Amino acid sequence: MADVAEAVRAEAAALHRYPDRDAVALRTDLADYLTVSTRVVLSEANVWAANGSNEILQQILQAFGGPGRSALGFEPSYSMHPIIASGTRTDWVPVPRRPDFTLDTERAAETVRERQPDIVFVTSPNNPTGGSIPLAQLRGVLAAAPGIVVVDEAYAEFSSQPSAVELIAEFPAQLIVSRTMSKAFAFAGGRLGYLAAAPAVVDALQLVRLPYHLSKIAQAAARAALRHADATLATVHQLAAERDRVVEALLGLGFTPVPSDANFVLFGQFADAKASWQSYLDNGVLIRDVGIEQHLRVTIGTPEENDAFLEASKEIPR
Numbered sequence: 626m627a628d629v630a631e632a633v634r635a636e637a638a639a640l641h642r643y644p645d646r647d648a649v650a651l652r653t654d655l656a657d658y659l660t661v662s663t664r665v666v667l668s669e670a671n672v673w674a675a676n677g678s679n680e681i682l683q684q685i686l687q688a689f690g691g692p693g694r695s696a697l698g699f700e701p702s703y704s705m706h707p708i709i710a711s712g713t714r715t716d717w718v719p720v721p722r723r724p725d726f727t728l729d730t731e732r733a734a735e736t737v738r739e740r741q742p743d744i745v746f747v748t749s750p751n752n753p754t755g756g757s758i759p760l761a762q763l764r765g766v767l768a769a770a771p772g773i774v775v776v777d778e779a780y781a782e783f784s785s786q787p788s789a790v791e792l793i794a795e796f797p798a799q800l801i802v803s804r805t806m807s808k809a810f811a812f813a814g815g816r817l818g819y820l821a822a823a824p825a826v827v828d829a830l831q832l833v834r835l836p837y838h839l840s841k842i843a844q845a846a847a848r849a850a851l852r853h854a855d856a857t858l859a860t861v862h863q864l865a866a867e868r869d870r871v872v873e874a875l876l877g878l879g880f881t882p883v884p885s886d887a888n889f890v891l892f893g894q895f896a897d898a899k900a901s902w903q904s905y906l907d908n909g910v911l912i913r914d915v916g917i918e919q920h921l922r923v924t925i926g927t928p929e930e931n932d933a934f935l936e937a938s939k940e941i942p943r
């Protein structure tokens with residue numbers, strides 16, 4: 626926090642000037658971070674940044690979607706994908722996941738071949754269900770897709786699975802990996818999302834970005850936060866261990882948690898999820914009803930918060 630504050634203070638003297646519209650220093654730092662965390666060597670030419678990954682997704686749809694084009698996603702997944710598609714007049718093609726929320730990637734590849742969408746969204750780890758897609762299966766979807774495949778890796782740091790960044794060299798004209806500092810970096814208020822792709826994809830996004838979209842303050846604050854990536858990732862590992870503890874404990878209590886690589890766990894079964902959500906709240910625990918029948922989603926917190934959640938879980942009507 627001190628470093629972020631100092632970085633912002635230093636920028637304050639220069640706020641009468643526009644920021645670097647290409648955010649080269651920040652993109653270089655993000656490329657270095659990805660190179661270290663995925664062991665795939667990337668440069669700033671592979672990386673683009675915006676105000677949260679929602680803006681990244683919107684720029685992708687502005688550049689590659691639009692009237693007469695379509696985007697396909699596997700549901701349930703991140704609810705903003707169809708909303709941003711609709712805002713850019715891109716037709717949305719929803720394809721259901723299996724009843725256990727995993728993706729039947731062979732069928733997915735078939736559907737992609739049939740529907741020929743201009744853009745395919747794969748969220749890995751998936752929000753709100755938590756599971757991720759192995760790279761071998763992702764390859765099948767990429768091979769079937771006629772256009773862009775966006776792998777939304779907002780929760781990637783919480784997962785032990787390899788990143789889709791490993792496949793960029795193999796599918797340079799297709800693959801875009803979307804990332805954010807909102808989750809693992811605990812930087813949601815700083816608004817910093819980014820993507821990794823081939824340099825030509827990054828060039829294409831220059832056609833739709835607004836001039837100076839990323840403020841000097843956001844760029845400087847994000848660079849300061851990135852200097853602390855090691856400490857941040859140590860916390861992320863603790864959180865992932867807590868997640869696994871919570872899943873085990875839920876199993877012990879007779880719940881059916883969905884295997885998660887993210888910082889939340891979807892779990893059931895509840896006869897009336899809405900009533901059970903209220904019962905958690907009455908016990909002082911606020912979790913989420915994400916609209917999936919018989920299920921609720923808990924975000925992993927501090928060990929004390931997780932204990933309070935598990936204690937309340939013993940009292941909840943199912």
Ligand code: PMP
Pocket residue numbers: 676677678679680703748752777779780804805806807813817818
């Ligand atoms: N993708 C996924 C899968 C998300 O869950 C979220 C936030 N909930 C986002 C993208 C967008 O986050 P942000 O704009 O803060 O980067």
